[in-house]
Amino acid sequence: MSPTTPIHRAPDSPSARQTLALAGVFQAASLVDELARTGQVDTRAWETLINATLDTNPASFEAIYGGHPNNLRRGLETLEALSGRKQANPVVLRYGFSMLMLMNKLRSDTAMMDALGEKLAHAQHQAEHFGPTHENVIASLGEAYQQTLSTFKTRIVVQGDPSLLQTRMMPERVRACLMSGIRFALLWHQQGGRRWKLVFQRKALRRALDSFN
Secondary structure, X not given: OOOOOOOOOOOOXXXXXXXXXXXXXXXXXXXXHHHHHHOOOOHHHHHHHHHHHHOOOOOOXXXXXXXXXXXXXXXXXXXXXXXXXXXXXXXXXXXXXXXXXHHHHXXXXXXXXXXHHHHHHHHHHHHHHHOOOOHHHHHHHHHHHHHOHHHOOOOOOOOOOHHHHOOOOHHHHHHHHHHHHHHHHHHHHHOOOOHHHHHHOHHHHHHXXXXXX
């Protein structure tokens, strides 16, 4: 993001902030599905996720996603399906809810949290040298996911084109995307997000989504 890009202040309401964080989770889920099926991703959505994953000490809540909710537009659109307004893609929803579940497992594993922090610090140093979306950085993020979160018994099985999933850097890109989803899942939990709220507070989710349209 350019230093001159204005920060659009996030609403102070907890439900709105939870919605933005949750949009990051489901944006990652959507991009995992897109990568696995087509090998391509929306550049703005991808860069937003990677930058958020690398920024472990953001200056503000808004800085995490680059200062404008439109950087999370793909995720916000996916949440429209979660709120019952649009047709849902069951694969994307499964990825998103699986990330929330992995986040809860991660939160209770202090040793893994520490190990993940060290691996992210390594990726941050690489990003300072190469740039955040350089393949060396993506490879490090993918490796961090593979050596930590993918060791849980509950794992995310990605569906897609087998030939695409085996191409160079594709496994790393998918895993980096999953890592970014976990990052936003942690943010969602920090902002008071809980899975039961997604079931019982759909009206609040719809109101929050309306505020970003």
